[in-house]
Amino acid sequence: MYTGIIDHYRKYLPVNDDMPIVSLNEGNTPLIRLNNIPRTLGKEVELYVKFEGANPTGSFKDRGMTMAVSKAVEKGSRAIICASTGNTSAAAAAYAARAGIRCFVLIPDGKIALGKLAQAMMHGSVVIQIQGNFDDGMRLVKEVARQTPVTIVNSINPLRLQGQKTISFEIIDTLGTAPDYHCLPVGNAGNISAHWLGYCEYMEAGLTDSRPVIAGYQAFGAAPFVLGQKVDRPETVATAIRIGDPQSWDKAWQASRESNGWFDRFRDEEILEMQHELAQREGIFCEPASAVSLLGALHDIKKGKIPEGKRVVCTLTGHGLKDPDAAIKQSSAARLKVKPTLDSVRAVILDNMG
Ligand code: AN7
16 A cells, blocks of 8 residues: 555655654655647647646645654644645645644735635634735744744745655656656745755666756746745735745755756736646646646747757646636636526537537
8 A cells, every 4th residue: 555755755755764654645646648738739749747736635735744744743743833825734734633733824814725725724723814925924934933832844844845855756756767857836946946856866866867957937926036036025816826035045046057947937817828728628627826837838848948859747736626716717608507408408518519
């Protein structure tokens, strides 16, 4: 039986044999080759998505949270805390529930996707909505943890990156080698740093002889890496990456530099269109923030920045079900109301056979 990333990648993680493991059997997510979208691209590429929405709480955060919470429990911590745009709080709440410890989450009031709020509440965490954004929450978490017996489980806790690096291991284990390019969304920048860490460690271990170029993509109104400086009032429909002051700033630049990578940014409308297109043409439903990885990849393939004949992996960081509002808003045209009669239902079917 598969029992999660710590058991599976124990050799590469900072764990002792007798450490209590708090796991929901996270990881082992599908790497899916896209068929329909690349066909209309007019370019020859091997394009894959790593669907992290298939994790137990629906995002990549579970990989880091199993490490952070296991260690917190090992050290005798009775409470964890995080600031979050939603997914970290969902994962923290779930793993704290599993461990039987308290969980406090600071989230931006009114700016988190409904599914993520539901998760944090359902798992019994104490939800503190602050009248500010993620960056305000992060600052407060750091301050409060100095004076209160709570363990921070944001990605400034290095154990989070340790867990999250296993995504790169899985990709290499599946493909037999590293991809040529890896594209992913960037918010607080823990994940891009963790991806690079994973690729580097597998190379040192002799399990791959190459590492990918790392392309990090942001939303237009929350793009500190593209602008080269903090953003005071980040704004984007992709609330997961509505972050202006990324905590892993230096690590992310290092990943980008060492891999000969780059950062770019895209507008909200394009992000939503990409999310919709992926759902409609490939049957994969990711959240808006995740779609920016594929949007960026396709953009750079079209421009030739990613050359033909290459193998490209995009991380789809979270599940589309997290944010039903974003999905329904752009799909309303497809909802029809009819009388409960055979004729009216049949008429709709015949009209829409395509
Ligand atoms: C779906 O939950 O920061 O660059 O507090 O939820 O490692 O921050 C979420 C981030 C991408 C960006 N995609 O990853 C949080 C939080 C999704 C996310 C990111 C997030 P990082």
